[in-house]
Amino acid sequence: MNFILTYYSDAMRYIIIVLLFWGINVNAQNTKMETNSTKSVELEEVIITAAVKKKIETEMKMAVSVDEFLASSDNISFIKRGAYAWEPLLNNMSSERSTITIDGMHVFGACTDKMDPITSYVESNNLASVDIKSGQEGGMHGSTIAGSIDLKRKNTAFTECKEWKGSYQTGFEFNNKQLFNLGNISYSSNKFVADGSISYRKAENYYDGNNDEVKHSQFKKFNTSLGLAYKTNPLSSLRVDAIFDMAKDVGYPALPMDLWLSRALITSVSYKRLFEQGLIRVWDTKIYFNAIEHYMDDTKRPENLVHMDMPGWSTTYGLVSKVNLKKSNLSSEIQLNAYNNLSIAEMRMYPQDRSKRTMFAYSWPWVTTQYAGLSMNNSLEITEKSQLNFGGSLGVNHNHSKYVDFNWIFHPGAPQEKTRILPSLNASYLMNISNFNFSVGSGYGHRAPSVSEGYGYYIYNSFDRYDYIGNPDLKNEISYEVNASAGFKEERLGIEAKVNYFHIQNYIIGKILSLGSPMNYQSVGVKGYTSLDYATLFNFSINAKYDVLDHLHWKGTLTYARGKDNKQGNLPFIRPLSYQTSIQYHYRDFGFQTSVNGDLDQINYSPEYGEDETPAYTVWNISADYTFFINNVRSTVQVGAENILNEHYSTYADWGNIPRMGRNIFTSLKISF
Numbered sequence: 001m002n003f004i005l006t007y008y009s010d011a012m013r014y015i016i017i018v019l020l021f022w023g024i025n026v027n028a029q030n031t032k033m034e035t036n037s038t039k040s041v042e043l044e045e046v047i048i049t050a051a052v053k054k055k056i057e058t059e060m061k062m063a064v065s066v067d068e069f070l071a072s073s074d075n076i077s078f079i080k081r082g083a084y085a086w087e088p089l090l091n092n093m094s095s096e097r098s099t100i101t102i103d104g105m106h107v108f109g110a111c112t113d114k115m116d117p118i119t120s121y122v123e124s125n126n127l128a129s130v131d132i133k134s135g136q137e138g139g140m141h142g143s144t145i146a147g148s149i150d151l152k153r154k155n156t157a158f159t160e161c162k163e164w165k166g167s168y169q170t171g172f173e174f175n176n177k178q179l180f181n182l183g184n185i186s187y188s189s190n191k192f193v194a195d196g197s198i199s200y201r202k203a204e205n206y207y208d209g210n211n212d213e214v215k216h217s218q219f220k221k222f223n224t225s226l227g228l229a230y231k232t233n234p235l236s237s238l239r240v241d242a243i244f245d246m247a248k249d250v251g252y253p254a255l256p257m258d259l260w261l262s263r264a265l266i267t268s269v270s271y272k273r274l275f276e277q278g279l280i281r282v283w284d285t286k287i288y289f290n291a292i293e294h295y296m297d298d299t300k301r302p303e304n305l306v307h308m309d310m311p312g313w314s315t316t317y318g319l320v321s322k323v324n325l326k327k328s329n330l331s332s333e334i335q336l337n338a339y340n341n342l343s344i345a346e347m348r349m350y351p352q353d354r355s356k357r358t359m360f361a362y363s364w365p366w367v368t369t370q371y372a373g374l375s376m377n378n379s380l381e382i383t384e385k386s387q388l389n390f391g392g393s394l395g396v397n398h399n400h401s402k403y404v405d406f407n408w409i410f411h412p413g414a415p416q417e418k419t420r421i422l423p424s425l426n427a428s429y430l431m432n433i434s435n436f437n438f439s440v441g442s443g444y445g446h447r448a449p450s451v452s453e454g455y456g457y458y459i460y461n462s463f464d465r466y467d468y469i470g471n472p473d474l475k476n477e478i479s480y481e482v483n484a485s486a487g488f489k490e491e492r493l494g495i496e497a498k499v500n501y502f503h504i505q506n507y508i509i510g511k512i513l514s515l516g517s518p519m520n521y522q523s524v525g526v527k528g529y530t531s532l533d534y535a536t537l538f539n540f541s542i543n544a545k546y547d548v549l550d551h552l553h554w555k556g557t558l559t560y561a562r563g564k565d566n567k568q569g570n571l572p573f574i575r576p577l578s579y580q581t582s583i584q585y586h587y588r589d590f591g592f593q594t595s596v597n598g599d600l601d602q603i604n605y606s607p608e609y610g611e612d613e614t615p616a617y618t619v620w621n622i623s624a625d626y627t628f629f630i631n632n633v634r635s636t637v638q639v640g641a642e643n644i645l646n647e648h649y650s651t652y653a654d655w656g657n658i659p660r661m662g663r664n665i666f667t668s669l670k671i672s673f
């Protein structure tokens with residue numbers, strides 16, 4: 001696999017470099033022409049994608065990382081182990097409880113310590129949008145409890161005339177000396193489309209609010225992607241896509257080790273067909289393959305007396321096939337998901353002398369997960385002002401552990417294979433009354449334990465300092481969910497409140513095991529994954545925006561969450577009351593924006609799961625930009641500062657209370673043609 005990845009990376013780099021130069025040459029000679037004569041079906045499709053498209057930038061910053069962009073969504077929070085690869089929590093639930101996909105493709109991280117959430121394998125310049133769905137509404141891509149996050153890649157539409165488009169972004173962030181360069185190019189014609197992107201980021205250690213260096217917080221990331229589409233006939237097209245991502249020398253200040261190298265190759269071939277009439281409107285099928293390799297490194301930490309190499313590999317192939325149907329006032333979407341994943345993680349222990357290996361174990365003993373599921377979503381327009389959405393899915397999940405002996409140490413006689421049936425149902429009702437809109441909904445769904453929860457062996461968790469052991473016999477986690485929303489909208493003012501409540505049966509969490517001794521000298525004991533009878537979770541958010549003047553906009557968000565176990569104890573990683581407010585002002589080609597965000601005191605923390613009380617904090621940010629044109633080239637420059645007051649803080653979800661970045665001045669330039 002190593003060989004394949006290296007080979008692909010070199011080949012892809014070459015192709016992209018050639019494409020980039022070719023693009024620049026051809027564009028110089030190409031005169032642009034406007035066209036209105038696209039087919040109606042294609043137009044319809046373009047409009048749909050245009051409506052979904054949301055720029056990957058936040059109010060404050062036009063050049064953001066994928067993590068920074070996700071952080072601007074009010075139902076996503078993060079566990080942070082450093083400056084890189086934050087673990088997204090949807091509805092205050094850990095990433096095992098949500099499905100995170102790239103264009104519907106399942107990709108699984110190769111790190112037992114969650115250093116590599118899927119969001120770390122894409123880059124902001126190869127994404128068009130991120131589709132976040134809460135709870136069982138997110139069940140289209142497979143079984144879930146918290147919902148789904150689908151990262152949608154850039155995908156240029158066919159055009160009547162030949163067209164070249166491109167952009168280049170560069171920037172520098174002063175706090176951690178982060179330099180980034182992101183380039184994009186696309187070519188489109190009537191028959192053929194090509195999208196290419198390339199990016200490189202390099203950052204050194206960052207400094208906290210006391211101007212102290214946070215050691216081991218550096219990173220380097222290279223990412224490139226290529227997509228080629230060919231129109232096989234006026235209504236169908238074939239597309240090939242690939243992403244290659246490589247991170248090197250990434251520090252995780254909150255963990256006892258760093259990352260030496262992680263590589264991902266994510267590929268797919270898809271076929272899409274549109275239908276001009278009849279019940280079926282769109283049929284979209286994709287087969288995919290992705291391979292991830294992950295190598296940790298603890299040799300740069302002087303406190304480690306014994307060294308452990310913990311490499312991991314995750315290989316997935318799968319199929320997604322989707323049809324969109326429409327008949328009078330009912331539109332439906334049916335999706336078939338099937339995938340096969342193999343997760344392997346090794347633990348090799350060495351004394352100072354690396355020629356003597358003292359121990360070997362599989363922390364993921366070659367665990368295969370096979371999943372196949374059929375999902376359906378329907379939306380029925382009852383009247384012009386009311387709509388009923390309903391759907392469900394049925395999935396089969398099969399696990400196999402090749403080296404089951406490791407699982408037998410704590411669970412003697414546990415079966416080597418396990419098959420689970422994962423059903424899900426959801427319904428919601430939406431209504432508009434003049435300027436008001438309301439919705440109520442409900443959901444029910446199962447999920448299978450993750451590879452670590454089911455089959456993990458001595459996975460060290462530096463947050464509570466326990467080694468975790470998986471249990472192959474865990475029951476399915478079962479979620480019962482209700483949700484509601486109410487909104488008001490008029491010309492200048494918009495306000496929306498959302499609430500959801502989850503009752504999760506067989507909630508999976510680690511509990512101290514009396515047997516077994518810790519393997520790592522830093523760990524204080526062994527915990528086994530077990531099921532609580534139930535746990536409950538409540539999330540609330542309110543969003544408001546107001547156009548004070550034509551060019552002066554205000555926005556505000558307030559979120560609150562509460563999570564409890566079956567004994568009314570607090571669940572870990574639940575965000576305290578948090579707020580965010582921003583003002584944006586435009587004058588001609590100038591833009592100014594300022595924002596304040598923060599969390600209140602974390603009162604409901606959980607000492608049982610390693611948490612302590614985190615005090616309140618407030619962060620103030622400011623930025624300004626200027627846009628100008630030179631011929632047809634649009635350029636924007638931006639200068640700003642995050643955490644202007646240099647507040648020294650860490651959030652409730654900062655692993656090991658590592659302090660966050662202090663004052664950070666950032667500059668960026670974006671050129672697009």
Ligand SMILES: [Cu+2]
Nearest residue numbers: 111113115296
């Ligand atoms: Cu790792």
